[in-house]
Amino acid sequence: MGKKLIIAEKPSVAADIAKALGGLTKHDDYFENDEYVVSSAIGHLLELACPEEYEVKRGKWSFTHLPVIPPHFALRPIEKTESRLKLLTKLIKRKDVDALINACDAGREGELIFNYIAQHSKTAKPIQRLWLQSMTQQAIRDGFTRLRSGADMSGLADAAVCRSESDWLVGINGTRAMTAFNSKTGGFHLTTVGRVQTPTLAIVVEREKKIREFKPRPYWEVEASFAVQAGEYAGKWIDENFKGKEDGEARDEHARADRIWDQAKAEAIRAACVGQVGEVSEESKPETRLSPLLFDLTSLQREANARFGFSAKNTLGLAQALYEKHKVLTYPRTDSRYLPEDYLGTVKATLSMLTGEGAGKGHDEVLLSRYAPFAHQVLARNWVVPNKRIFNNAKVSDHFAIIPTTQAPKNLSEPEQKLYDFVVKRFLAVFFPAAEYQVTTRITRVASHPFKTEGKVLVHPGWLAVYGKEGQEGEEGNLPKVEAKEKAATEEVNIKATETRPPPRYSEATLLSAMEGAGKMVEDEELKAAMAGRGLGTPATRAQIIENLIAEQYMLREGRELIPTAKAFSLLTLLNGLGVNELTAPELTGEWEWKLGRIEKGEMSRQEFMQEIAEMTRLIVERAKTYDSDTIPGDFGILKAPCPKCGGLVRETYKKFQCSDCDFALWKIVAGRQFEPEEIETLLTERTIGPLTGFRNKMGRPFAASMKLNDKHETEFDFGQGSASDEANAEPVDFSGQESLGKCPKCASPVYEHGASYVCEKSVGPSKSCDFRSGKIILLQPIERGQMQKLLQDGRTDLLKEFVSSRTRRKFSAFLVVGPEGKVGFEFEKREPKAPKAGAKKAAPKKKAAATEEAG
Template sequence: MATTKKTSKASVSGEHAKALIIAEKPSVANDIAKALGGFTKHDEYFESDAFLISSAVGHLLEIAAPDEYEVKRGKWSFANLPVIPPHFDLRPIVKTESRLKVLQKLIKRKDVNRLINACDAGREGELIFRLIAQHAKAPQAVERLWLQSMTPASIREGFSKLRSDSDLQPLADAARCRSEADWLVGINGTRAMTAFNSKGGGFFLTTVGRVQTPTLSIVVQREEQIRKFIPKDYWEVRGEFIAAAGIYEGRWFSPDFKKDPAEPDARENRLWSEAAAKSIVAACRNKKGSVSEESKPATQLAPQLFDLTSLQREANARFGFSAKNTLGLAQALYERHKVLTYPRTDAKALPEDYLDTVHTTIENLGEHSPEYKSFASTILNGDGKKSWIKPNKRIFDNSKISDHFAIIPTLEAPKTLSEPEQKLYDLVVRRFLAVFYPAAEYRVTTRITEVSGHHFKTEGRVLVEPGWLSVYGKASQADDELIPVQKNESVQSESIELVALKTKPPARYTEATLLSAMESAGKWVDDDDMREAMAEKGLGTPATRAAIIEGLLAEKYILREARELIPTAKAFQLMTLLRGLDVSELTQPDLTGTWEHKLSLIEQGKLDRNTFMQEIAQMTQRIVKRAKEFNSDTIPGDYVTLKTPCPHCGKAVKENYRRFACESCGFTISKTPGGRAFEYDEAETLLKDKTIGPLQGFRSKMGRPFAAIIKLSEIPKDDADYPNAGFKLEFDFGNSQDNDTEVIDFTGREALGACPKCSGAIYEDGMRYVCEHNTGPTKTCDFKTGKVVLQQEISAEQVKKLLIEGKTDLLTNFKSNRTGRGFKAYLALDAGGKIGFEFEAKAPAKKRVGDKDESKSDPKPKRASRSKAKAEE
């Protein structure tokens, strides 16, 4: 309490006046209250004689154009572009609006005469606070608490050195510039490209963004390399050699080899001529060889502590977790279980005053977790004289910390973690323990065997001291240990073999490798200043990269197959468009590099905010102008000829920017019917079978998603709209039979089960499953259900299960038309044979969702009313 009173005397005027401290997260508000002491806890805030403490929960407000500048989806046209408002309004984020109201109420309290910005020490923290103050029209003076460490001592020291609001104005300017510039480029770029792609009718949503689109470009460029890759034959020569102590292997290599950027496939052990390889085999077979050997010690340090991106990479590589899932698990371990520190960090270091905290944390791990006990004891006892926890710039370095420090375990002992949570927690704990261990020590041996003037290399590595590897269970290792040879020993070649191989294309990106590429995107930037500005930032931030990847997946720019990320036809079409329009700003990381460099200058007070925003407005004008004035029917690009011939005349069908068109007759179909781009294999299937589907991802003119079967229908010869084309593309929504006067003939089709209403047979028909008695003018039953319900495909197998067992399996890809949010549910039959949703039962209040015992339970779903299910459809 003494600290609190001392601070209040120095900074609070008036006998009953109080300062309102606003943190970025509830956990930080709680830490501040504990450090200062003397607080009473209320529902949404803490209060003492001198202070009120409350918090945001991240961003509570988002910027938006004033209403008169807002154009609703479906009316996006060049006539309404560019959108460059003279100012930005603020709009509460619906999910966190209640928290915003709490802060507004506290700001307006009569006894609050001062605000203290205790949001995270960085650009986004500054923006979060200032938008709250702006929205609440706060009249109070503001001071800044700048913390890089959350120890009680650091918090108290921070309050004794509060910074003036004006000191942080350049940082606030940079934060607003980043936010507003992202909005301008994203909104105008997306609407301009959507307007361009929707010229022929319909609504082809084409989203672009400063980070999203360069990230997509990285994936597309890799896929282009793979598609264009032509494998080259090469040969290796491998030999087995007999020594007194045993047999070892060696690979031929050229001692004179030097890397050449012009020959990226060249290696010291590759031969491009089969004849040359055969001559080596002939020269060395059944010959004696001499041996020379060099052994030297090598060390390997433990990896650094995790930041979010490195944690996401490691979890993806080890467990296949997506970046989004890893972030969600880490957030749960931080917020709900309180066993990890804040995960949305870009730092791999700890504050320099954290030695005592680390010591206590490792003691705690040893006491409460048997699997870590021996490692904790080893670290704390060190070499028998002193602990291994000591000042080390690789671990403790304030200069390597911005808003948050590295992810490490807390003093809380974990209880009832789910299996994925336990895996991630263990990953963080072992990395944390390993970083204090000494380096692993190896003996590395390189053996050269010379036979008939040709050289064969054999390499071995023996683990001498495991060091940090022991934390991962590698106490001893001799996988590459070589059998010994004596000095000057002559060896006999046992076999010399020729191995024919082919060069391989580059690997597709996984989430782990794409996260690495985003993190190191600066390497693609030529300008030194921009590259330096991006060195710390890359594309996106650790907190946003998972959302960027998920956004690309949601917009169907990329697909996830196993662990690979594969760009779609829509992605290639976007890259073709941006390249053709010469909008390189949106395809390369240079834009982010330029921004980060200039934002850095703004933070330093060397560049004016207005100057930066004028440049952004000019760039926005240029992007819209290029799209608006491009008047050619097609865009230059690398197009293909389909393998399947024209269904009308049998000649070749070629691709251009907008269509697949026959080179001979008038047959042509859109590449993007209903705003959904055909993949090449889908176009081939359509031409071959005259039908494909159901397919999802189509959008109406107002931007609403729908599913349909696509058909090629024959055109009457006298149809003036389609002269000589033979076929036209049509949507089949599966409801064309509803008003037909003729009964559908189901002869030859497989019945899926008995109708729950009339016991007739259920059949698949177009985009629906329908009762045989629900057709024709005298139909006696109304049972039917769609093949796609709220963007969730319903397979024939699930319909069979519904008819036999009364409900489907748990289906995970429903998406509400009203809110756009995804949800999981069962489709289930009620007593009257109607179909509704059933949802998983909620976990009991005292248990946590995701706990091991919960995951094995058999929840009894709660049935939703039919009216709700129907309304959602």
């Protein structure tokens, strides 16, 4: 009887399988006994390649050679892991090996990794599939008792190959076509596109457009403070006739019941209510809140980003380590938030482990002690019962929700412990009853004007008990009691003036949600219904899509914000101008992902899908070919300012602002920043503009500068600091038309605005005798004229909150202060030290940050 060769995805998994089977001897890169040979890949070992006769080298990328749609694909070994491929090929071809077992990760990519290895080796030996959801020793042994046949996996295998080949076709042809288009005027301008990454980028760019185009609208709120015998409470005026979308004014997305768009109306309400008494009525009713569902990968990534600032990629890496290395979590690359209906026994065993009983030696006792009371409670009260919110076969596909395994945690790193704790608490909470509140809505009517107050009291914490204070933060307290027929005295009535705000930029958390729910963005109701459950990419690929967009410099990660670059705007302008909607519309790409799911289920053939992809590829290339110049359709106009060279009309095009009558032209993107038409008009009219933020140097670091036109009508950066020779030869600066901002901290001479800086009048010109100068923008924080006046008069500005560290790129708040020798520096806000926990060792005192750290 021959042996079976088991191929895992990674060496660590191969070692776990060998240990679970027992009795195998370790050789260099494989294990063996009389029944099995166990080895592994190292992730992907092969990649798709165009057959040699169809390949076109990078320097020859042009429309002449496009589209590239080969009749078949070749497989090319990945150079750095080629030795492992040779080993596996040798093992597959061994005469004593008569069958293979695919033990790669349970999903589309794991299927692809194994099938490419089998295809490369040209084997005809029978194949079985080991499908693991958990990496505990018992789960591995159980998996071998229910091996699947290769035929059972044919749908998943076809979908995996279709995904790989379709991404190659669209990515290679789209990238080459757009690169060829952008390189027509010279050079090589690599412009990458992708079947999933480009629609994802379109979502981010569309949000950024809304932010840039946003016009704030002022509104007012009227707030009052009321006193009754039992105490004081606050209320806010509301429009009781506000009907949401049915109301004409409420069609504005910013309309709310408590917003007043007319200041005079707000003043009239205040005048009518000051000093009056209010009649109080209230309604109190119970409210329940169920625990959130168990985690799938996307929800875990989203919430870990919001809570800990973990990137989607980091969360996936940590979850994979907790599954693969520590064996304490189930398979993380899942899109299900439910468990199989026959999983009640496993859940009870897991809860038993979380009590600490039978957890084995060496486990993390401190960590388990957090969970023991709640795990005991769930088991003692028999809360693990059939429940469709938790156990639901209809909502479990190949994978189920991410939960802890029966393996006790030990030796987890701090980030791993955070994520494990996150998953365990969600797991425990889902079995607890709902949280119960008593919600009171109070209306205080003053001179016929209603003021609303809400109180929310937690009556029974239910599942919130698992989270302790952390889960109950932000809950509103109880209201002071009002006796029957008691009047409320109106103590104060204040008007709060504010304005509407633009939508926030995407973070990884919100972008993951947008990718997952891409179908919800579709306006057509019928198509929206058809796309329910479809999105951009899969839970396993979304993190890498975001990382790819950052690596290709289409997006920047600033703190938790994702900011599209000028390159991103340029790409979307190009694709929209060419009418290549297939690469920009989320719903179309969501359709492809849905069809891949149909292939997995055997509802669509591989041939049918690939024919559609090939046709889409031809259309993309054909549309790009139809434009002979670098000017593509777009929302472009004519500038009001004339050409500085000949007085002709200056038109905006895809790449430039170009004079119609001469060769004068300005590039739209300079140092990673895209100029708006209004900014170019200012530059042409005044020959200078700025200082402006948003520029990036070659290292990707942000900087601010002014732009000016020189004598040759070419643009130059102006950093407000001329050379010594320039200063020596410069004419005296005339400040007679300006009002001084204050006295120079170095020499007491007047300080004025000058270019991109605030300067001492004696620090410019040929007779320079002082060097005081402070930028109008410091670390991307604009320093307004009023703040500079305050700095010069008081030695300190207000707290400024938009500084961006040039090293970490994180935002921080600080005061600007005048330090020793008249230099401007930072002073950081003082924070009260946290009270030490009982029994904690007293930390060594930290040195106070220098109050005058130079602001540079």
